[in-house]
Amino acid sequence: MKRFFDRLILIDRRVIFLFISLSVIVPLLVKVELPLEVTPEVRRVYELVESLPDGSRILIPCEYAPDVMAEMEPMLYAILRQCYRKNLKVIVTALYPTGVNLIEKELRYMADQMGKKYAEDYVYLGYRPYPAAVILSMGQDFRQSFAVDFYGTPLDSLPMMKGVKNYKDVGLVLTVNATGGTEYWIIYGRERYNFPLAIGVTAVMGADYYNYLKTGQIVGIIPGLKGAAEYEKLIDQPGEAVRGMNIQSIVHLLIVIFVLVGNVGFFLSGQYKKKK
C-alpha cells in the first residue's frame, strides 16, 4: 500500500501533460454544455454600455497582443457586438505595439459582420508609445497623441471624430487590456480626468482589480475568458468564450484532482513525516 502512495507523488510530468491535453481535446469533440452564472462585476459593464444613449461615443483602448488572443478576442467581439447593436460610435486605440495589426483585423472582422463603416461607426487610432504619456495627453486633446488615425487621415477629416476633443466627449472608456497599462488608465486617466472607466482584463490580472472596483475607481470588470463568456451570455450570442468555459471546467477539475492526489500521496506515503 505504501508503494502505491509513493507512486502518487511521483507521477511523471508527461503523464500530467497528456491528461491535460485530453481534457481539452475530448470536450472539444464531445459538446459539453454547463449552466453559466453572470457575476455582478460583468453585468455592471454590460448595463453601463446599455445605458449609453444611442449614437454616443465609446472609447475602447485595446492593449494586448496575439499571445493572449484566445482570452481577449471573444471579449472584444462581445463588447463590439453590443456597441454596434446600440449604434454607439466606437473609438479604438492600441497602446501595445505587437497588438496593432491583430486589433485592426478584429475591428474589420466585426465591422463586416455587423455592417458597420469605418469613420462613420468606428475609428481606429492605432499605436503610440508610452501609454501613461498617451493617456495623459489624450485628456487634453486626442489630437496631441493622435493627430492622424491608423491610416494617416487627420482626425478632423473623419466624420465620426468631428467635435470629439477629449475624454469629456465619450460616454465611457472600456479598456480591453492585458498589460500594466490598465493601472495607468486608472491612475493617470480616470483619476485625473474623472471619466467612467470599465476594464476587461486577462484572468491573470483579474484578482488584482477587484480592489479598484471596491474603491469605485472602475465601474466593472470583465475578467478573462469567464468574463467574456458571461458577456456573450448577456448579449445573448454564445460563442468561443462560452465553449471555452465548458472545457475550462473539466481542466480545472483535473488540476484539482492532481493536487488532491499529490496531497493524499504526500500524507499517506510518509513523506509528510520526513519533511517534518
Place this chain on the structure above:
Amino acid sequence: MRRQLPLAITFITAFTLAVQYFIPHRTFEILYEVSQVWLQIVGAFAMVLGIVSLWQLHWGKARGRKPGWGYSIVTLVCLTAMIVFGFTGPTKLGEVGPGEWIGPFNWSYDNVLSPLSATMFALLAYFIASAAYRAFRARTALATILLLSAVIVMLGRVPLGDVISFGLFSKVANWLLYVPNVAAKRAIVIGVGLGVAAMSLKVMLGIERSYMGGE
C-alpha cells in the same frame, strides 16, 4: 558636467512636472502637454536603440561563431525580413484592396508571430498544472490557506464548480475575491504606491542614478 547636466535635467523636468499639478496656470499646462509629446518621441528613439542593441548582440554572436550562432542567424534573418517586408509592402489590412493578397508583412504577422507567441503562453498551462501537483502541499497552515483559496477560486469560477457544489463554490469564491483578496491587494497597492513615489523622489533628487550607467 558629464554627471551634473543629466542630474540637473532630471531634477528640473521632474520638479516642474510635479509642481504643475498645484499651479493652475496655462504656462504649466502647456509645459506639461509638451513634455508628454516629447516623452513619446524621445521614447520612440529609445525603443529603436533597443532593437539596434538586439541586432548587435546577435551579429556579434554570429560573427564570432559563438555557441548557438546558427540560431542568431535565424533571428537576424527574420528581423531583417520583417523590416524589409514592412517598408516594401502593405503593413495594414486597410492598405490592401479587396481580393488582393495581404502582403508578406501581414502574412508573417498572422502565420508566424501570432501562433508562436500564442503557443508560448499556452505552454504555461501544462507547467502550471504540473507545478500545482508537485508544489501545492498542505504542509503548513499558510500553505493550506493558499491551497484552499486557489482551489476554491479555480472551482468557483467555472460552471462545473457550481454544478458539483450546488452553487456553494462560486459564493465562497466571490466572497474571497471581494473581501480578503481586496484587503491583500489593497495592502500591496498602498505599499507599491509608496514605493513608486519614494523611487520617483529619489530619481528627482539624484539619489537614484543607476540610469546613468556605471561611471
Place this chain on the structure above:
Amino acid sequence: MPISTDIGVWVAVFFTLCIFSFLYKDNPFYKFAEHVAVGVSAGYWFVVLMKETLEPAVFLPLKQGRWNLVPGPFGIFLLILPVLIGLLLFFRFSKKYNYIARIPIALIYGIGAGPTLVQYLQNSVIRQIQPTMVKISFASWDSFSEVLIAVGVVCGLTYFFFSKEHRGTIGAVAKVGIWTLMIGFGATFGFTVMARVSLLIGRFVFLMRDWLGVIS
C-alpha cells in the same frame, strides 16, 4: 470540414508544434522557433515604431512644414528638439562620447518621475486609504465585510513593515496579515491557472478547427 489547404495555416501549425515539442524536452525545433519569434517580433516592433510613431508624429508634420509643437509664444518648443534629443541616444555606441546619451535618458526619467510622484501618492495611496477608513459596524454582512477588509489591510501593511521585529502584538498582527496575503495569492493563482488554460484551449481550437477541420 476537410483539413486545411492554406499554406499559412500549415506554417502556423508547424510553429505551434515546434513550441509544443518543448513539452517532451528542449530540442532544436523549439530553439529554432524561439529565435524566429525574437527576430520577427523585433522586426515587427521596429516597423510599428517607425510607421506608427515617428512617421505620424515627426516625419509627416516636418514634411508639411509644421515645425511648432504648440502654437503661439510656446512655439519655441520646436518639434525638431525632441528628435535631436532622441538621436543623442545613439552616442551610447560611442566609447568616447557615450556620456552624451545620458541627456535623453535623464529627460525620460525626469518626465516620468515628476507626474508619477504626485499621481501615485494621490491616486494610488490616498485613494486606497480613503475607502479603508470605514465606520466600524456589524449591522449587516456588507458592513462586517468592510471592517474585515480594513483589518486585513492594516495587518497586511504591518507584515510589510520591517523596521520593527515581528514579535508580540506586532508579530500576531503581521501573522493575520500574511494569512490575508496568502488568500489573495491563492486567488491570483486560481485566476492564473484559468488564464493559461484559456490560452491552451485557444491553441487546440486552432489545431482542431482551422487545421484539421474536425470541429466547427
